[in-house]
Amino acid sequence: MKIHGTKKLLDAIPFEVTVEGEGDNELYAWHANLLTIDRRKTLVLMNNSNRYVVVLHGLKAKEFKNLDMIIHEAIRKTFRAERIQEEVIDRYLEEAGPVTFHKTKNRSFVAQLNKACDNVCFDSRNLDPDVLVNTEVAKRAGRWLTGGGKKEMIRPYEELRKDLTAMAEGPIFTAEAAVMKISMPFEGLSIWRRVRVPLNMPFNEFHNMLQILFGWTNSHLHEFYVFDQTETTEPYHYFSPYHVKGDFKPVLNIVMDEELIRDTSEVEQILEKNLLLSDVVPKNTLMKYVYDFGDNWQHEIIMEEIVNDESIVSPVCLEGEGDAPPEDCGGEPGFREFLAIMSDPTHPEHDSMKQWAAGQLYQRFNKGLVNHRLRGM
Numbered sequence: 001m002k003i004h005g006t007k008k009l010l011d012a013i014p015f016e017v018t019v020e021g022e023g024d025n026e027l028y029a030w031h032a033n034l035l036t037i038d039r040r041k042t043l044v045l046m047n048n049s050n051r052y053v054v055v056l057h058g059l060k061a062k063e064f065k066n067l068d069m070i071i072h073e074a075i076r077k078t079f080r081a082e083r084i085q086e087e088v089i090d091r092y093l094e095e096a097g098p099v100t101f102h103k104t105k106n107r108s109f110v111a112q113l114n115k116a117c118d119n120v121c122f123d124s125r126n127l128d129p130d131v132l133v134n135t136e137v138a139k140r141a142g143r144w145l146t147g148g149g150k151k152e153m154i155r156p157y158e159e160l161r162k163d164l165t166a167m168a169e170g171p172i173f174t175a176e177a178a179v180m181k182i183s184m185p186f187e188g189l190s191i192w193r194r195v196r197v198p199l200n201m202p203f204n205e206f207h208n209m210l211q212i213l214f215g216w217t218n219s220h221l222h223e224f225y226v227f228d229q230t231e232t233t234e235p236y237h238y239f240s241p242y243h244v245k246g247d248f249k250p251v252l253n254i255v256m257d258e259e260l261i262r263d264t265s266e267v268e269q270i271l272e273k274n275l276l277l278s279d280v281v282p283k284n285t286l287m288k289y290v291y292d293f294g295d296n297w298q299h300e301i302i303m304e305e306i307v308n309d310e311s312i313v314s315p316v317c318l319e320g321e322g323d324a325p326p327e328d329c330g331g332e333p334g335f336r337e338f339l340a341i342m343s344d345p346t347h348p349e350h351d352s353m354k355q356w357a358a359g360q361l362y363q364r365f366n367k368g369l370v371n372h373r374l375r376g377m
Contacts (some may be wrong), residue, residue, distance in 0.1 A: 002305030
C-alpha cells in the first residue's frame with residue numbers, strides 16, 4: 001500500500017521515502033496530509049482511485065513510529081463503519097500489502113487532497129478527541145460531491161463501493177436484513193413507516209435512519225428500549241395500547257452517550273455505538289425509540305421478518321403513512337393543536353403557524369425524498 005505524503009507528513013515520520021513505481025493499482029494507493037486541528041495532529045488519507053477519506057485525529061509522537069500499522073487498522077475500522085464485510089476488508093488489505101511512503105504524485109492529486117482536507121476541517125466540530133480513527137467524519141466527507149473542472153463530480157463513498165465490488169467480484173455487504181414497522185402511537189392518527197434495514201447496522205446509525213424516516217433534525221437526546229416478548233402481569237406500561245397489545249418487560253436500555261448511563265437503573269444499559277442491530281434482532285422483535293425527552297416522542301418498533309437481500313446497501317423505506325410532528329411543538333397536545341390550525345385556512349394563526357413550521361424544517365412525508373436521503377447512509 002502506497003502512501004503519497006505531503007512534505008509536512010514525510011518530515012514527521014521516521015520511515016524511508018521510497019521511489020515511485022509504475023503501473024500500480026490506484027485502489028491500493030492513498031495521498032495523505034498532516035494537519036493541526038484543535039491543537040491535535042490530524043492525518044487525512046485520500047484514496048487515489050475513488051477519493052474516499054480516512055481520518056486519524058489526535059496522533060501522538062510515539063504513534064508516528066508505528067504509522068504504517070496504524071494506517072492499516074484505520075482503513076479497516078473505517079471500511080467496517082461502512083458495513084463492508086470483514087472478508088472483503090481482509091482481501092483489500094492483503095492485496096494492498098505493507099505500507100510504504102512516497103512523495104505526492106502530481107498537482108492534481110494534491111489539489112484533490114487539499115479539498116478533502118478542507119471538508120474535514122469544515123466538519124471539525126464533529127471530530128471526537130477520545131478516539132484516534134474518526135469514522136463518522138470520514139463517512140460524512142465521503143458523501144460530499146467532489147471533482148469539478150474537467151473531472152466528473154462524484155461521491156467518494158459510491159466510487160469506493162464500486163471499486164471494492166470489482167475487486168471482490170461479488171457483493172461486499174451482508175445480505176441479511178430486517179423488515180420493521182415503526183409507528184408513533186397517537187390515538188386516532190396513523191403515523192408509521194415500514195423499512196428494510198441491514199442487520200449489521202450499529203444503533204447510532206439506526207438512530208440516524210429513524211431521524212430521516214420521521215423528518216426529525218437530530219436536535220435532542222434519544223434512547224432505545226428492547227423488550228422481552230413474554231407478556232408479564234407486572235404494570236410496566238412501556239407501550240401505548242393503541243398499537244402493541246399487552247405490557248412487556250424492558251431488558252435493555254440503549255443510550256447515546258455515557259452521561260445517560262444511570263447507576264440506579266434496573267435495566268442493563270449499553271452505549272449505542274457498541275451495539276449492532278444483529279446483537280438484538282431477531283432474538284428480540286419489540287423495541288421502543290424515544291426522541292426528545294421534553295416532548296417525549298415515542299416510536300414503537302416491531303420486527304416483522306428477516307430477509308436475505310444481496311442488493312441491500314442502505315436502509316429502504318418500503319411504505320409509510322402520516323406526517324410526524326414538527327420539532328419542539330409541545331408534545332402530543334401541541335401536535336394536535338398544530339394539526340387543527342394547519343388544517344383550517346380560516347384560523348387566525350394559520351399563516352403564522354405555517355411560517356413557524358417552515359422554520360422548524362417541517363416536511364410532509366415523501367417516500368421518494370426519504371429514500372434519497374437513506375441512500376446516503
